[in-house]
Amino acid sequence: MLILECPYCGVQCEETELHADGEAHLKRFGPGSSDDEFEGYLFRRENPKGVHFERWRHVNGCGKYFHAARCTATLEVFGTYSAQTLEPPKDLQDKISAKRPGWTWRELKGEG
């Protein structure tokens, strides 16, 4: 039963107030993209046993989507932040690198 802080309304949300919505920072591919790019965008999601960036909606609350950085193996939450970003804030990246030595934010992925 996770607790995630909604960065928009500051509530320490209990999981039942939230809806999980999969990987964050997906790059959309539309008409003009290759089959492989499009498949990667829709289906080949990150599924690490470790640090994961994901989308959540504060559905029983302010209704906003936000992003969370969370460990899928320990459920530790490194932070939550605005969904209107292309990558996690630098200070959050640094915090995670400090806690998980060797971890770095990926290149914004083109495919796979």
Next chain:
Amino acid sequence: MSTRLSSGGRLLNKGKQISFAFNGKQFQGFEGDTLASALLANDQMLVGRSFKYHRPRGIVASGAEEPNALVGLGMGSKFEPNQRATTTELFDGLNCTSQNHWPSLEFDIGAINNKMARFLPAGFYYKTFMAPRAAWKHLFEPIVRQSAGLGAAPKDRDADRYEHYYAFFDVVVIGGGVAGLQSALAAAKAGAKVLLMEQTAHWGGRAPVDGGSIDGAPVDDFIAAALAELKGMENVTLRTRMMGSGVYDHGYMLGYERLTDHTPDMAGPRHRLWRIRAKQIVTATGAIERPLSFAGNDIPGVMLAGALRDYVVNYGVSAGDRVVVVTNNDDAYRTALALKEHGLEVPVLLDARPEGAGALADEARAAGIRVENGKAIAKVQGGKRVTGVAICNQSGEGAVLEEIAADAVAMSGGWSPVVHLWSHCGGKLTWDDAQAHFRPDNSRPPLGADGQGFVKVAGAANGEFGLNAIMADATAVGIAAAEAAGITAATKLAAPAAESAAEANPAAVWLMPQGAGPALRMKAFLDYQNDVKVSDVMLAAQEGYESVEHTKRYTTLGMATDQGKLSNINGLATLAHSLNVDIPQVGTTTFRPPYTPISLGAIAGEARDEIFQPLRRTPIHDWHEEQGAFFEPVGHWRRPYCFPRKGETHAQAVSREINQTREALGLLDASTLGKIIVKGPDAGKFLDMLYTNMMSTLKPGKCRYGLMCNENGFLVDDGVVARIDEDTFLCHTTTGGADRIHGHMEDWLQCEWWDWKVYTANVTEEYAQIAVVGPKAREVLEKLGGMDVSKEGLKFMEWADGELAGIPVRAYRISFSGELSYEIAVPASLGRALWDKLLEAGAEFNVMPYGTEALHVMRAEKGFIMIGDETDGTVIPQDLNMQWAISKKKEDFLGKRAQMRTHMADPNRWKLVGLETLDGSVLPDGAYVPAGGTNANGQRNTQGRVTSTYHSPTLGKGIAMALVHNGPDRMGEVLEIPGTDGKTYKARICDPVFYDKDGEKQNV
């Protein structure tokens, strides 16, 4: 025999006698008794039968760990199977029955399994019952099922109710013994907001029974003082009869509060499940005594030494006049002393250790108790109760040295910390060789949201024994918990000085005697309820089931209703011994919630009957109910399926509703349709992405039907979009789509196109919406008066704001039936009023409300698709020949790229057509159209399927829509369609528009 003593009974109110019944026999007990103590007081040694061999079972413990004393409690709608007698408080009129026997507890036919035990070792069923093949289901399985199963199934609907409660604390302390009290005090004094819970009705735990002193005074004094102090603190909540049931991620935990189990006639909920968020959890859950593994250790009268002591001291009940004590540790000496003190005989105390008991041994000897070191029980004698004990050397193979008459045996195999709650969420354990137990590894706690530990352990649960060590640990842990919860203590509570007898270390004794042969091992029980013996675990190891999980599953060790509280450590030690490895190498099985079983009623909470789930009602719902509408659930809504009149079948009602609507006037409560405002300078651009159609070109005042696909290309919703003004659109969705589509819009606006200037608002429930349908629709609206609804004044696919009968409305001239039709939106609070006025004004046209089925039939007659019927999440607009609704001009819309993939662009996809049966009958719902031959897997090939099928009262025959391979090119072809009813239907492929192809009816 077991009996009530004249002394002892600190928890009893001997002034209040209580009557209860066991297997129909009336017994007497006292207020304060548990069912178990009261049964013992009435010499009811035999209380049940074991699971597999149906062996006689007696009470073995005094608390939550009891595996044997399970009863069916209560009657009828308050009956509950498998209630633990040791944790059931006695109340007046309590009625219970023993379990798992036939015809009676004393004479159980199932006990034949016991005679056969030698042929029924662990896992025997995996090796036999295989021939003939049908025999498992028809012969063997029924026998196995009938002989298993413990308690009877409840028959009636539960008369009680249950509820939940959310609570938030800095520190939750679980366990109200001296450690829990002290931890709570320490945390509370530091300023933390504290909850202290205790699963029984009493504070203080075991310490008052075990003796010792705190700050120089008896333990009871400390308990009273601590309680008084805690009660006086505003930041402390105290709860008894509340068990810490489970610890979950991020500081979530369940507290299972039993409110009326001890007084079933009291008003209010039976159980309240507390859903707690704790910054820190302290488990002060004590320790559980282990049995010793010797032959006959399961005979009624063989009990845990601590339990025997509890019954004497707390309840003034003796399990027998002559009690042999057998132990590998010092604590059992306390039992011997307590028995002696209350005038009972202890013929011998057998200490498996060759030497080296502490101060308590001296005390025992001084009290005249015969203490034999290095000795063990070779065998307990007796059947349904203990009659004697055969003594041997622990170091040998069991040669009997002496036989002693006894009517009870007190055994102690040492104490295991209760680590369940620590472990539920990933806390790790460490093996303590000196104490011969697993205790929490405080360096590897369960981790919370911040990556830090959120559970701490205090006292005996932490592997601390001896009162002084316990008090010191509890104090430190309480302070540390407050600190970890972010509270810096101004003053730190000092640990009180406590004294208890110094104890020598226990010896690791996993089998008694240590060289016991197969015959004895087959009688040495590990799991009393599931009948798992030392020999079974050894067999599992021998056969390669070496993982502790394999052994557990192969033997069923620890899988009974006590979840191995007594058996697990002994079992895994036996396994380690068999594999010749150290115990830590074997490890433990996983601890899972709940600590002890909790009622499913409590888990469900208040959600039953009328509030099982929210039932959504339209503003006109009451009218439908008054009219006796037949409802169908649509999501959480309930919509009238039809309005049957007296004597009418549903089909007749639907036909009547359709005929009257097509001929004159029908009304539909369409309030459930989703309505979403989309507003902003970029609203048009946004809707162009969302819909396959072009929406930005829609003129204010006009409506357009639109299709929505998901990014994967499939149709997900449809509906009419009205442009309100330059910046504002109102999008209608399907009934099920409102919240989903609103979320979908917000998703794209917030996460992809966040720089677009668009706001949305879901106003679905602001309006009641009434479809006024049929040739008389205009007339009835004109009768109400207030706005221009003429052919020219409000053209097809236009909308207008106005008034009808003085009620403010927005009228959309749209049609889902093919008739002249208006959908009137009205503020929900006026929805019923408008409905009533329409009925009144429509009376002269014989107006008829119609339900969802008539709606479905009429749209099918007209060839309109229905999301959920023609679509199922695998259908794209192209399949439905709706290319007209897919803009060619747009570079992009959601689903466009997906629809370019090879399988989506495949010309062989099945396409929408109409079907009409040759004989007028109705095609079966969901029927498939076979093609010739079979596929590589032997399945018949198919070439299409029916998506919706109805009897059309308008056409007087069966009509259907279907997706058919190359369908539109095969007009007139007759298909053969087998039903599951054995019939084969013949249907001709036709245009899906069956009714008014040119739209003459709706454009009047």
Next chain:
Amino acid sequence: MSEALLQSALNGAHSDGFVRVEELGVQGMITLRGDFASAGFAAAVEKVTGLALPAQRKISIGENATVAWMSPDELLVLVDYASVDATVAALTEGLAGEHALVANVSDARAFFRLSGDDGAVRDVMAKVAPVDFSPEAFGPGDIRRTRLAQVAGAFWSPEPGVMQVICFRSVAQYAFDLLRISSETGGEVGHLG
């Protein structure tokens, strides 16, 4: 003429357990979305309601209007039902030129009032919402959007011993039954009270 015909979701249903639960009848409510950082937006709100923009998760209760913070770009304005249309018009006019959305949602909601001993009222709420209802965590001036058991809802406490609760109209009966059952005599918790 339409006012006489108005029907709130439950026609003023009420129950008396250890806390009183009542449905309050029709209430004017307006959803307002816009850019809080825009001076024009704040000015328009203040001009029409007489109230400044509330801070995050706060509710401002004025003489003729109440304004609640619903999200970083959404407010809920409460006025008399009869003055909703005028308020909507005034807001719309005041926000001309702003990118904003004003929508009358009065009829989309049901409105409840719980009253009684302050702790008891809080205990009833704590049975249905995953929220810390201790007075130090949730007090006058706070508003919280969350769920009430299985439906979305929001609530605030205008004064000790009173909780005002809103939910969607279609689930009014569910919300009422939920609160009624949760406040039945015998179900007292005695934790926050």
Next chain:
Amino acid sequence: MKRYSAFAIAREAARYHTGWERAWASPKPKKKYDVIIVGAGGHGLATAYYLGKNFGITNVAVLEKGWLGGGNTGRNTTIIRSNYLQDPSAAIYEKARSLYETMSQDLNYNVMFSPRGVIMLAQTEHEVRGYQRTAHANALQGVKTEFISPQKVKELVPIINLDGPRYPVLGGLWQERGGTARHDAVAWGYARACSQMGMDIIQKCEVTGVRNEGGKVVGVETNQGPIDCDKLGMVVAGHAGVLAEKAGFRLPIESLALQALVSEPIKPCMDVVVMANTVHGYMSQSDKGEMVIGGGTDGFNNYTQRGSYHHIEETVRALVETFPMVSRLKMLRQWGGIVDMTGDRSPILSKAPIDGIFVNCGWGTGGFKAIPGSGWAMAELMAKGHSPLAEDFGLNRFTEGRFIDESVAAGVAH
């Protein structure tokens, strides 16, 4: 190895069961195998078994990170059915179901397949139509199912509440030869049979890397050293994604927690398996008497084998509504497993982007019932390069948009 039988038990009883042999050997890994299967769960062991039985390939190692059968095989609610809507699903699940019928005899290990029947309740008009569609499809697929009336449902399940205030039972899809089996026994029986054929089952052997040369697999790195192979089968369910990353490719898989629970045991009161998808709950009664209850999956990626509690609550309230008598039963134990979900919620049985590697994963919440069919098809795929049963479950379907979507007939729960 000696055969199991009643006579064998009698013989052993005479000598206190001291003569029983190990059910499977515990060898050290060899340097090289023709085939390595990673994952000694049901699917992996079944793959190995049918490689040997059907294709004579017995130089096989099955590597297991933990203990065999310790993943989802030993954590599921043991429901077996094949009443699927789409042809490819119906084919593989029916193959599996038919193999379950004879599995005990085939393996000489009683897996207690109990064809007690499975009902999927229809509680909305939409569900009625969905299940009628499935019944029609099944008839053409050779899967014996039937849409039955509420009265028949009541006869089969006397404890059911037909007229719940919310969702009256309108009928049900009935598969008479669906049922349950003893989950651990399936893994143990296959393991014993594989061991008997000379295959090596190596437990506590974690694969840490996958080696390929020129785009062709040559072996794996493990905590017990490198092991070479010609072909590699990845059959690791929830950890499919993690293993694929080690091999250098990514799968369309997300790993989620799925939960289940059991009640305390009671005397027999429900003889069939009941699934109620509208309210999200399903339940059967084990031979021990426990009510075995399946819950829902979390919405977020999770490897902890602990799910979120509220799913338990949702499931239990659905069951209390559907079977009011369970209210006074008690939850004995709850647990979780990690399931591997694909984009269309159907499995993957496919060649991987690296030559010689084959993947079998994505069974999501419904893998147990498929074990023998999955192993059968996977063995054929690995031995011959193609298998009609696996044909439609290839990875290419995600590129082509050719999904196998079972949720369309409301059959989402397994």
